[in-house]
Amino acid sequence: MVLYLGIDGGGTGCRAALADRNGQVLGLGTGGPANINTDVEAAAGNIVAAATQALAASGSGAGPADLVAVLGLAGGTMRAATDRLAAILPFARIRIVNDGITAARGALGSDDGILAAMGTGSVFAVQRGGELRQVGGRGFLMGDEGSGAVLGRSLLSQAMRAADGFHPMSPLLAVILEEFGGTEGIIGFGNTARPADFARLAPRIVASDDPAARAILDAAVAGLRAAIATLQDGDSLPVVFTGGLGPHYAARLAGDWPQRPARGSSVDGALAMAMETGALESGSPETGAPETGAPE
Amino acid sequence: MVLYLGIDGGGTGCRAALADRNGQVLGLGTGGPANINTDVEAAAGNIVAAATQALAASGSGAGPADLVAVLGLAGGTMRAATDRLAAILPFARIRIVNDGITAARGALGSDDGILAAMGTGSVFAVQRGGELRQVGGRGFLMGDEGSGAVLGRSLLSQAMRAADGFHPMSPLLAVILEEFGGTEGIIGFGNTARPADFARLAPRIVASDDPAARAILDAAVAGLRAAIATLQDGDSLPVVFTGGLGPHYAARLAGDWPQRPARGSSVDGALAMAMETGALESGSPETGAPETGAPE
Structure with a gap:
């Protein structure tokens, strides 16, 4: 057997x-x-x-x-x-x-298609004629573009830049600085935080109308659009978005390619x-x- | 006494x-x-x-x-x-x-001026009328823009993106991928590397005519120019560049503001x-x- x-x-x-x-x-x-x-x-x-x-x-x-x-x-x-x-x-x-x-x-x-897995980290895959190729990922330090952890880190970085006068202060950035105890508190958090800890900030970014949050998300959506376009290579394969941020990116990229739920x-x-x-x-x-x- | x-x-x-x-x-x-x-x-x-x-x-x-x-x-x-x-x-x-x-x-x-300390990390200070204010810094994970460690990390990240087809491959990126053992080797390096280890790549970026290296440096110079302009706040204070990358940035920004060696x-x-x-x-x-x- x-x-x-x-x-x-x-x-x-x-x-x-x-x-x-x-x-x-x-x-x-x-x-x-x-x-x-x-x-x-x-x-x-x-x-x-x-x-x-x-x-x-x-x-x-x-x-x-x-x-x-x-x-x-x-x-x-x-x-x-x-x-x-x-x-x-x-x-x-x-x-x-x-x-x-x-x-x-x-x-x-077994269908042709593209997976964009957007959770604490991010990873992509493209399948054509049964050939499956995984790309992206590469981790929090040097990759995982558009992931929850990278979005959270960007928010904290922008908050510190705003405190220095290098970026416009926004209501959300001011709240973050207050919550974390200013630049020193954010640096201290970063000394021990794991990617999942940074990713806990992502829902607040996605839900926010704050200009700093929107700028971070707009850049992430543009990067994801470019990555998927590269994987499409001129095709229009169906795209499956998974992970906690999947629905958000799916909504933002709804007009670009056909989408499908995960099988x-x-x-x-x-x-x-x-x-x-x-x-x-x-x-x-x-x-x-x-x-x-x-x-x- | x-x-x-x-x-x-x-x-x-x-x-x-x-x-x-x-x-x-x-x-x-x-x-x-x-x-x-x-x-x-x-x-x-x-x-x-x-x-x-x-x-x-x-x-x-x-x-x-x-x-x-x-x-x-x-x-x-x-x-x-x-x-x-x-x-x-x-x-x-x-x-x-x-x-x-x-x-x-x-x-x-005790003179008015701006310090841009560009080494493994980066930090800025501005002095006006004896009032000294330090900004920037904030560390490798969420700050240190333009520093050697951040430049080195950018190079490794771009090499991995090029391997995935998300960024044009260049001669230097190909050499880096070969040296480190591809994407997997770069991720392994990043698991244990300290900022000083990333910064060891900076001299190769600065010395290179490679298009990927030039793009990384051009972005860093633009970021540094914007940061110093913010600190100038319309003034034209003398700028002191220190650190291993100081001379490079000083040369690239020679026309922007007066410069002075460190006292x-x-x-x-x-x-x-x-x-x-x-x-x-x-x-x-x-x-x-x-x-x-x-x-x-």
Whole structure:
């Protein structure tokens, strides 16, 4: 018996979905964090726990060695970590990709299209004729344009510039300076804040008519429009916006390209890729070597 | 006997200069790091060591309790830390300010003018009629516009954007991608790099005719021009450029305002401020309470 396992994993937890060869979902499972950048062994334990839960729910009697697994993980392009993880996991076949890939496969299905995932971070993917390419991302420090964390950081930076007289003061910037305790308080916040902490400011920017907030958002929308236009490359593929800021950007870019809701989640995408992996390989799955890395 | 002590301190070390009431320098000293954000006690020990060295060199027979001291320290606006430091130090009178203030006082003397300190970080100051105001700075994460660290980060970010097709590839960006091991290598570098590590790329940007490097520099020059124009507020005060990138910006902005070389260093500025502090206070220096905080 061969069954198919999709895993979505990241810093906050992991999810598993198990299906038979017809795509019938037999069981689901969840587990703790699967952050392979910080602790490969702990990630492996939590992934196996989620898979075991899904196996138990299936009532199939199958075990880990019966599974063709695709894992979409944050940090799934970091080769040293994925190689170590693949060596630990007990599944018959293992393919590890970046979670942006499985998110795109879940959101777009097998159709041509573009994913703009706009949450605490940002990442894009484009799919043409079954070829999926992930771009953007690159993290809070040097990338993640238009993300909630970058918008929040821009707001704090503008507040400090306004305090210095380098930018017009606005009502929202004045409120932010007051709340944080001025420039010194903002610098202190930045010394320890994580991207998610900066992203908590994003809803206030999106909801605001404040001129500084609008300028930050207008610049982010212009950047996102340019990025999607680059990925369209003259086409007019449907665009799927996901993440907490997805609806906002979808509304701002409603007239530019056709839009579609996401077909499914990252774990759905991982499961679909597991079934494709199994279908491509007619031989005995137990003998295949683990395969890791993004498909590009 | 009252003597005057100027201290310049930061994460890499501290320097001391001792003078008599006529401004005659009697002794110099150096000490270890004086980073009051990480370790106030260690900073105090290194500051006292530098002062003791200067006292010994002076041959004056004076001790710490004879000193009117001004300290220009990185993080000198962080009130909790400066209060603790002032309580430890054995000097008769103590005034602690941000090192940007003493750098400006050293560079400008008592003349009206503007300081643009463009090194690994960036900070500005404007002095009018003896009133000194420090602006900018704010650190690598949310400020330090035009600094070496920010220029280096921009170059790495553009290289990754070029790899994604979001920015034209240039010869320098291609070299950077190759050197760092592509996008993944740049992200890995950014996970542990300090601002000084990013700043090591700045000389290559400044020296390059590469279109991406020129675009980064042109934007930085435009930002610096706007910042100085704001500080000029319609005046035409002389501008002093310091730091490793100072000469580059000075050349690029040569036609905008009069320029002047720096009169002195941050420790010179601290010493001058110590003498002013002493001159203002005719009473017994031993009875004065420590005073901390930036003068604004």
